Amino acid sequence: MLKLGSCSYGVRSLCFFLRHPLFYSTSTSLTNHGNPSSSSSFSISLSNFLVDNLGFSNQQSLSISAKLTKTRKAGETNKAAEFNFFENADSVIQFFKQLGFQQSHIQKIIICEPRYLVSRAHKTLKPKIQLFNDLGMSESDVIQTILRNPIILRQRLGPTIHALKNVLGSDENVVTILKKVTRNLQCTANYFIPNVELLQKYCGISSDTIQKHILRRPNSFIVKTDLLRDTLIKVELQLGIPRDSSMFFYGVNFLLSCGEKNIKDKCEVFKSFGWTQSDIMKLIRLNPLCFTSSEARIKERLGYLMNQMGYKPNYLATQPILFMCSKEKRLLPRHRVLQILQEKGLIRMDYLLSSAVSYSESVFLKRFVLPFEEVHEVYAQLIGSTLDSLNVGRSKSQS
Numbered sequence: 001m002l003k004l005g006s007c008s009y010g011v012r013s014l015c016f017f018l019r020h021p022l023f024y025s026t027s028t029s030l031t032n033h034g035n036p037s038s039s040s041s042f043s044i045s046l047s048n049f050l051v052d053n054l055g056f057s058n059q060q061s062l063s064i065s066a067k068l069t070k071t072r073k074a075g076e077t078n079k080a081a082e083f084n085f086f087e088n089a090d091s092v093i094q095f096f097k098q099l100g101f102q103q104s105h106i107q108k109i110i111i112c113e114p115r116y117l118v119s120r121a122h123k124t125l126k127p128k129i130q131l132f133n134d135l136g137m138s139e140s141d142v143i144q145t146i147l148r149n150p151i152i153l154r155q156r157l158g159p160t161i162h163a164l165k166n167v168l169g170s171d172e173n174v175v176t177i178l179k180k181v182t183r184n185l186q187c188t189a190n191y192f193i194p195n196v197e198l199l200q201k202y203c204g205i206s207s208d209t210i211q212k213h214i215l216r217r218p219n220s221f222i223v224k225t226d227l228l229r230d231t232l233i234k235v236e237l238q239l240g241i242p243r244d245s246s247m248f249f250y251g252v253n254f255l256l257s258c259g260e261k262n263i264k265d266k267c268e269v270f271k272s273f274g275w276t277q278s279d280i281m282k283l284i285r286l287n288p289l290c291f292t293s294s295e296a297r298i299k300e301r302l303g304y305l306m307n308q309m310g311y312k313p314n315y316l317a318t319q320p321i322l323f324m325c326s327k328e329k330r331l332l333p334r335h336r337v338l339q340i341l342q343e344k345g346l347i348r349m350d351y352l353l354s355s356a357v358s359y360s361e362s363v364f365l366k367r368f369v370l371p372f373e374e375v376h377e378v379y380a381q382l383i384g385s386t387l388d389s390l391n392v393g394r395s396k397s398q399s
Contacts (some may be wrong), residue, residue, distance in 0.1 A: 006241050042085075043069045048085055053093060054107055054168055068114040088118065095121035099129065099140045105147055112150035119154075128157050135161070135171045137178075147180045154176075155185050163189035167196055168211055176215050183222055194225045202232050203243045215247045220253045231255050238284050248289060254288035269312075273302045279317040287320035301327065309353075310334070319354045330357050334380035335370055337375045 043065045049257055050061035094107045110116060119125055122288050133143050146152055164174045182183060192214070199210050214221050221228070233240050235251035242248065258266075270280050293301070301323055305311045325331060328386070334356045341347045347368070356364065369379050379385075 026277070031105060037230055045086070047146060048221050049089065050110075053090065054110065056107060060107075060111070064110060068117065079216055085118065087113075087309045088120070091121045092116055092119055092125070095125060100143055101146075105143065109150045110146060115154065125153055130151050131157050131161060133176075135175050135178075141175060141179060148179065149182050149185075149208050152185065156186065161186045161191045163193065167192045168214070169207070171202050173211060173215060179216050181222070188218070188222050191222045191224070195221050195223070195228050197230075198225055198229060205250065206265060211382055217253050220256045223256060226255075228252075239288065240281065241288070247285070251284075251288045254284070254291055261293065266295055266298060267293055269298050270302065272299075273306055273313065275313040275317070283323070284319040286318065287324065290323040293323070299322075304331070321354050321358050325357050329383060333379055334364065334368075337383060339381050340378065341372060346374070346376060354390065 043062075044070060046065040047058070047061040049347060050056040050064055051058060056064065093106060096109065101109075116125075128330055129142065132145070137145070161174060161304055164185075165171065168174055168177060177188070178185075194209055194216075196207070199205065200207070223231075225251060231252055232243070234255055235248060236243055239251050239255075241251045255263075267277070267280055271277075291298075302316075304327060305312075311322075322331070331353075335353050338347070338353060338356055342349050342351065356368065359367070369375055
C-alpha cells in the first residue's frame, strides 16, 4: 500500500515563493480576474515556476501557463484567494513525488491537466488515492493508472468505483479496468450497466462470461446502448455469426473497432489477391480478429501465404490460425522444420502447417524438434534461441 505522508517544501521552492510578486503583492492576487497586468504577471510567474520546479522547457511552461491562466479567467479556481497559489502547487508536486512519480511522470500529468496545480493535495487528491489503496492497488498500479488516464483524479471516483464493482464483481476486476480504460470513468460505469443488461438479455449468457470479455477489451463496451444493440444485430445477420457462438463477441469487437470504410478497404486488399466476397465472409465468421490487423499487415501476410507458399483463397478462408500467429516467431520457423522433416521422410508429407502452428511452443518442441537433431540448429536460429535452450527443453520433457 502507498504511504501518504505530509508534503514538505524544499529550500529552492521557498526561495522561489519569496522572490515572486504573487507572494507579497495584492495587485497580483488571484482574485483580480479583470486586471490585465495581474493575468500577465501570473502567467509569467507560473511559467518560471514550472521551469524551476518541474524542469519544463520555456515553450512547454508558457503553453501550460496559458491554459491555467485561461482557466483562472473563467473562474474555475475555486476559492483561489484562500491560499497562495505557488505554495499549493508545490504541495501538489511533492504529493505526487511521495506517491512514487518521477519528474517526467509529473510533467506528463500537468501537461494533460494543469488544473491539478490548484487542487488541494490532502483534501482532494489524497482521499482518491486512498480509494485506490482500498482496492488493493500497489504503488506501481496507481502510477500506471494515473499515467494512462491523467484526468482520473479529477473525477468522482467513489460512486464510480462502487458502480464498476457491481458490474465486474470484484476489486481485482475493477483494478484491471482502471488500468486499461482511458476514458471518463463515470461515463464508463454509466455505459457498462445498461450494456451488460442488454448482453444478458440478447445473448442469454452468464455475467461471468460477459465480465471476461469486458476485461479483455473494455473499450468495446463503452459505447451507447443503442449502438451496441445495432452491432449485436449486425454480427448475427450480416456477419452470420450466431449469438451462441464463441466468436460472437469477437465479431462485436470487430465491428465496433473497425469503421465501415476501414472494413471495405480491407476487403479490397483480399480481393486484390483473388479472394471472393464469399471467401472473405467465411474467414470473418471463423475468426473476426483476422480483420483487426492493419491493411499493410494483411497484405504482407497474404503475399507470404499465397505467393510464397502457394495456398489458395478457398483453403486460407478455412484457416484463420494462419492469419493470427506471428510470421517471424511461428509461421516461418515451423514451416521450415516441417519442410526438412518431410524431405528426410521423418514425418508424413501431408502434415498441415495450420496444425503445426496451433501447438504451444512446448508441444511443438516435444513433437517436432527435440526428437530430430536434423532440425535443432535450424529451428534455434529461426526463433533466435540457442541449442542449449533446446537441450534444456528436451531434458525437461524427458523427466
